[in-house]
Amino acid sequence: MNRTLFITTALILGLIVPLSAAAQNAAGERVIRSWIDTVKLENGSRAEWTFAVSYDADAGEYAKTITDESGVLVRRSVETTSLIGPNDEEIETARAIIFADAELKSLFEHAANPALEGGFILQREEGHPCGPGSRCLQFDMFDVDVAARQVNRIRYVVVNLRDHSLVSRDFNPSTDGNATRFNGNPAPTR
Numbered sequence: 001m002n003r004t005l006f007i008t009t010a011l012i013l014g015l016i017v018p019l020s021a022a023a024q025n026a027a028g029e030r031v032i033r034s035w036i037d038t039v040k041l042e043n044g045s046r047a048e049w050t051f052a053v054s055y056d057a058d059a060g061e062y063a064k065t066i067t068d069e070s071g072v073l074v075r076r077s078v079e080t081t082s083l084i085g086p087n088d089e090e091i092e093t094a095r096a097i098i099f100a101d102a103e104l105k106s107l108f109e110h111a112a113n114p115a116l117e118g119g120f121i122l123q124r125e126e127g128h129p130c131g132p133g134s135r136c137l138q139f140d141m142f143d144v145d146v147a148a149r150q151v152n153r154i155r156y157v158v159v160n161l162r163d164h165s166l167v168s169r170d171f172n173p174s175t176d177g178n179a180t181r182f183n184g185n186p187a188p189t190r
Contacts, residue, residue, distance in 0.1 A: 029054040029063060032087050049074060053084050057162045060133025080132035086119045086161075094119065094137050094159040101166055104141065107154050111143035114154070122158055122167075135161040138171065 034052040041047055052065045062082040066074040086094070095116060099105050108114045118139035122130045130136035141154040156171035 028058050029056040032084055055135055060162060081123055083121050086137055090161055091119045097159045097164055097166055098157055104169055108141060111154060113144040115144060116141050129160060129167045136167060
């Protein structure tokens with residue numbers, strides 16, 4: 001097995017069971033996920049490498065970094081988009097942004113049994129607030145009626161962690177969701 005194929009396989013396996021990281025990868029970057037994986041080298045020996053995915057809000061870039069056991073850089077790639085899920089710190093930051101909004105906070109507080117769940121990545125095309133370089137998360141705010149066994153949606157909300165902004169207080173995922181070849185969302189409607 002060549003080194004590139006093995007590294008690719010290790011990356012895929014590593015994304016299945018990532019560990020949260022609290023350290024910074026480089027100046028201005030925050031680590032979203034980090035994990036250690038055992039890899040097989042070209043000479044047949046095994047080594048433990050550290051894999052990390054970080055986000056630099058200033059540059060609007062995601063970096064995938066691999067270092068060996070000694071901390072020597074094996075590979076680093078940089079992209080403007082990533083579907084890697086948020087870590088706990090990002091979820092808490094997004095929740096704080098949502099609840100800092102008077103309208104959303106009031107809707108949540110006036111619900112009988114409110115909940116705010118999600119944190120799913122929203123990635124759109126160039127020109128959209130959630131276009132390349134952004135770090136947008138979608139949340140579902142809802143009210144649970146346990147007796148009636150119903151869940152009533154209050155709002156879908158979108159937050160951009162790049163600039164800590166509230167992108168949408170009333171997001172419509174059927175018309176503004178992630179653009180894919182399957183759902184026919186080629187352009188933003190707002």
